[in-house]
Amino acid sequence: MLPKFKCVVPRSIKEALTLLSDNECKVIAGGTDLLIELQHQDIAVLLVDVTKIPELMWRPEDRPFLISPLYTHGFVAGSAMIKDTFPSLALACSKVGSPQIRNMGTVGGNIGNASPAADSIPPLMIYDARVRLISSSQERELPLEELLVDAYKTQIRKDEVIASVSITPLQNYRQGYKRLTIREALALSRLSVAYVIKEEGKRWLDVRIAIGSATPVCIRARELEEALSGELKDLDLLNQAIEQTILRIKSQVNVRESHRFKLPILRNLLREILWGGAWE
Amino acid sequence: MHRINFLLNGKNIEIDVEDHITLLELLRDKLNITSVKEGCGIGECGACTVLLDGKPIYSCLTLALKVDERDVKTVEYLSKDGSLSKIQEVFIKNGAVQCGYCTPGMLLCAYALINTKKEITEDVIKEAISGNLCRCTGYIQIIEAIKDVAQI
Numbered sequence: 001m002l003p004k005f006k007c008v009v010p011r012s013i014k015e016a017l018t019l020l021s022d023n024e025c026k027v028i029a030g031g032t033d034l035l036i037e038l039q040h041q042d043i044a045v046l047l048v049d050v051t052k053i054p055e056l057m058w059r060p061e062d063r064p065f066l067i068s069p070l071y072t073h074g075f076v077a078g079s080a081m082i083k084d085t086f087p088s089l090a091l092a093c094s095k096v097g098s099p100q101i102r103n104m105g106t107v108g109g110n111i112g113n114a115s116p117a118a119d120s121i122p123p124l125m126i127y128d129a130r131v132r133l134i135s136s137s138q139e140r141e142l143p144l145e146e147l148l149v150d151a152y153k154t155q156i157r158k159d160e161v162i163a164s165v166s167i168t169p170l171q172n173y174r175q176g177y178k179r180l181t182i183r184e185a186l187a188l189s190r191l192s193v194a195y196v197i198k199e200e201g202k203r204w205l206d207v208r209i210a211i212g213s214a215t216p217v218c219i220r221a222r223e224l225e226e227a228l229s230g231e232l233k234d235l236d237l238l239n240q241a242i243e244q245t246i247l248r249i250k251s252q253v254n255v256r257e258s259h260r261f262k263l264p265i266l267r268n269l270l271r272e273i274l275w276g277g278a279w280e
Numbered sequence: 281m282h283r284i285n286f287l288l289n290g291k292n293i294e295i296d297v298e299d300h301i302t303l304l305e306l307l308r309d310k311l312n313i314t315s316v317k318e319g320c321g322i323g324e325c326g327a328c329t330v331l332l333d334g335k336p337i338y339s340c341l342t343l344a345l346k347v348d349e350r351d352v353k354t355v356e357y358l359s360k361d362g363s364l365s366k367i368q369e370v371f372i373k374n375g376a377v378q379c380g381y382c383t384p385g386m387l388l389c390a391y392a393l394i395n396t397k398k399e400i401t402e403d404v405i406k407e408a409i410s411g412n413l414c415r416c417t418g419y420i421q422i423i424e425a426i427k428d429v430a431q432i
Contacts, residue, residue, distance in 0.1 A: 007299040007345060009282075028343075035302075035341045036322050047299075049346065074335070098411025099389065101323060103335045104342065185410035186324065 002038055007047040013055040013161075017136040019048050021159040029070060030104040032097070033113045050108075050161055065169060067129075069108025069162040073120065074099065076107060085169045088194045089123040092177040096120070098186045108162045111144070114217070116151045121218045122194035122210035123177055127167035135159040141166075151216035173198045173206070178273065179213075180265055189213045191262050195273050204228045207274065211245070214262055215252045221245045221270075228274065235275070242270045284348040288313075289357040303339035303347055304328045307354065315355045315384040319413070326412030329385035330354050336389050336411065355384035358391060367391055367429050374425035378416035385412045390426045400430040 007028065010016040019025060028034050028047045038045070050056060056070050060081040067076070067089075076082050077094035096102050096110075096119045110120045111131060121144070129144040133156060144165070147155050156162070173196040181187035192212035198205040207228045209221040227241035246263055253259075285294050288311065297306055307313040307330070319327035321340050328340040331353040358365040367390055370376075377383050386409055393400065393408040405426045406419075414422060 002300045002302065004298075005300045007282075007343060009345065009348075031343060031346075032323055032338075032341050035343070039321070049343070051346070097323075098326070099408060100326065100329060100336045100338045100411040103332070103337050185407065 002035065003042045003044070005038070005045050005047055007049055009049045009052050011052055011054075013053050013134070013163075014136075016048055016050060016053055016161060017134065017159070019046075020161065021136040025158065027112065027161055029106040029109040029112075030072065032101050032105045033109065033115070051106075056108075056161075056163065063164075065166055067107055067124075067165040067167060069106060069111070069165065071107050072103055073097075073105050073107070073110070074102035076120070077102065086123070086127055086167060086175075088126060088175045088177045088196060089120065089167070092119045092123045092179075092192070092194060095177070095179060095189075107165065111147070111162060111165070112154065112156060114148050114150075114152050114154045116216050116218065117189045117192075117213045118218070119177075119179070119189055119192065119212070121148070122192055122212040124165065124167060125210040125218060125220050126194050126196050126208040127170070130166045132163040132166070133157075133160040134163045135161075139163075145220060148217045170196050170198070174276070176273070178269055180262075180269075190258070191266060191269070193266070193269050193273060197274065197276075199233075199276070202233045204231055204233060204274070209245075209270065209273075211249070211266065214249050214259075214266060219249075219252075221248075223248060224270070233275070238271060238274055242267055242274075245270070282345040282348070284345055286347045286349065287351040289353055297344040299343070299345060301344045303330065303342040303344045303352070306344035307339060307352075313354050313356065317381055317384065319381070324413070325382075326385040326389070326409075327382055329388050329412060331357075331388055331392055334392060334395065336385075336392050338411075353388070355387050358387060365391075367394065367425075370425045370428040371422070374421045374428060376417060376421040376425040378414075382412055382414040382416075386414065386422055390422075390429070393426070394430060400426075400432055402427065402432075405430070 023046050025046045025048045028049050073093040073096040083090040110118045130141050132141045175196045177194045179189045179192035194210045196208045207225050212218040223244040224241045307316045317327035319325035323338045323341045329336050330339045333351050389409050
């Protein structure tokens with residue numbers, strides 16, 4: 001049972017922003033996280049349902065490098081255009097929850113909720129996602145990495161909505177998303193890695209890695225990226241670079257029981273991804 | 281309070297709904313569609329599955345006001361004039377209905393799958409019903425039934 005609340009369904013962005021600036025509101029899109037949260041509260045809130053705002057919706061064909069916050073995970077996973085241009089993102093979205101959750105939950109909601117296990121966040125990070133936020137008084141754009149502050153905490157103010165997420169396509173990169181879960185379907189990521197890697201012969205030309213569920217906020221493994229990009233493929237170098245990332249993760253969080261299994265698996269996953277295929 | 285208009289199993293419904301009422305509550309308590317079950321209430325078990333514009337969603341996590349101007353289908357849609365649809369017949373034939381609690385949700389996911397243009401394989405079937413829990417059958421009979429109707 002949900003507590004009694006009011007919910008408004010604005011039909012334009014202007015109407016939504018006025019509501020948000022004049023009231024204490026919560027934005028609802030798919031509702032898959034928010035309604036569960038509200039089941040445990042009895043405080044009155046005003047919900048603003050943003051899913052009927054035409055300015056927030058467009059076809060990928062019309063604005064191919066701009067992700068609408070209202071795209072559901074199912075839509076992203078099934079769009080031929082997104083699969084082609086941003087394969088890591090499409091693959092990650094195909095792993096979210098269940099078919100029903102994927103038909104409900106949105107990319108904007110995934111960012112706004114900022115779960116450490118959000119599947120769409122690591123791939124958005126490797127495509128250098130920038131999030132455009134609008135309020136009735138201001139418009140600003142932030143890199144996704146800066147926008148996420150802590151687990152379930154973002155820099156999004158209460159009067160702002162996510163207007164769009166711009167991402168940069170990469171050509172001739174090996175791209176993907178791997179995750180560790182307790183079973184194949186209907187499970188949260190315990191660890192996830194989104195990657196894009198450009199290689200030439202025995203050299204890594206450009207490496208980008210984002211890791212989810214290991215720290216309160218998903219991270220780009222910048223130290224590893226910098227250590228490897230442009231270098232000849234070498235297993236010792238790779239192992240050293242991976243250890244740098246492991247050290248950083250350890251420094252960001254207190255020792256956790258789950259790290260006893262997560263960190264060894266992360267080492268192996270990164271080695272598998274970066275070495276490209278089988279390794280010993 | 282919101283006045284909403286939507287299609288329910290092909291029939292036009294116009295009704296006033298309170299803001300905080302879920303689609304599950306609207307269907308069961310106001311419209312007497314009791315095939316839609318509340319299992320977990322947190323979007324994990326699939327007993328409350330309905331089709332929204334042809335796609336499976338959890339009605340327990342959907343506000344009723346969100347279906348304004350949209351198309352909702354429940355398992356009642358599948359049978360016509362008192363006779364069961366093919367998918368329902370094959371569920372019975374394959375022993376895919378035991379306690380029956382998950383059955384409406386399973387049938388709707390199977391129906392939605394068959395209506396997509398996807399090539400249907402056993403893995404595709406498993407994925408299509410991965411948001412629905414069944415604690416009786418062990419899933420084999422349900423998968424067999426869907427294979428039967430998809431003719432694979």
